[in-house]
Amino acid sequence: MWSPRANQSRRIALIGLVVAGATFAGCGGDGGDDDEAVTKTASGGKITVTSEGVDYDVDKILAEPGEFEVTYVNDDSQQHNFFIADEDGIADAAGGETATYSWDLTAGTYKFFCTIPGHEAQGMKGSIVVE
Ligand SMILES: [Cu+2]
Incomplete structure (x- = not known):
């Protein structure tokens, strides 16, 4: 049942999610240049x-x-x-x-x-x- 390979690919998928989350956060709050349109x-x-x-x-x-x-x-x-x-x-x-x-x-x-x-x-x- 347990296979090290499946476990590893699950971990890679998790890392991918974390990176995507960080990218979205970066868009929302980067110093405000784009947020505060003048x-x-x-x-x-x-x-x-x-x-x-x-x-x-x-x-x-x-x-x-x-x-x-x-x-x-x-x-x-x-x-x-x-x-x-x-x-x-x-x-x-x-x-x-x-x-x-x-x-x-x-x-x-x-x-x-x-x-x-x-x-x-x-x-x-x-x-x-x-x-
Ligand atoms: Cu210039």
């Missing part, structure tokens, strides 16, 4: 976005159709930028500098992120809802 509204078609490290100070931007001007303040020591997926132009700033760029956006949902390799994956991204 929404800002562009005023008169303009908004200031600041980043520190690989994190913008806003996750979701609400705007009206038309001119959308971003004053991007890079508070980090290295280069970062503010780029809108599938749109032309970029607000690109060296460390400690500020860059401004203006887009003309129609209604829709856009994705913004930093194009420096790896930064989007580290959370330097967000969305713009134009309506």
Whole structure:
């Protein structure tokens, strides 16, 4: 009846469950960057976005159709930028500098992120809802 092999595979299955549980816990409580989504509204078609490290100070931007001007303040020591997926132009700033760029956006949902390799994956991204 008892077989060491079956016992071992049961133990491996148990370890797998523990690892999966830890991964879920990690998603829920990792410093709160994703939990506390910050929404800002562009005023008169303009908004200031600041980043520190690989994190913008806003996750979701609400705007009206038309001119959308971003004053991007890079508070980090290295280069970062503010780029809108599938749109032309970029607000690109060296460390400690500020860059401004203006887009003309129609209604829709856009994705913004930093194009420096790896930064989007580290959370330097967000969305713009134009309506
Ligand atoms: Cu970046």
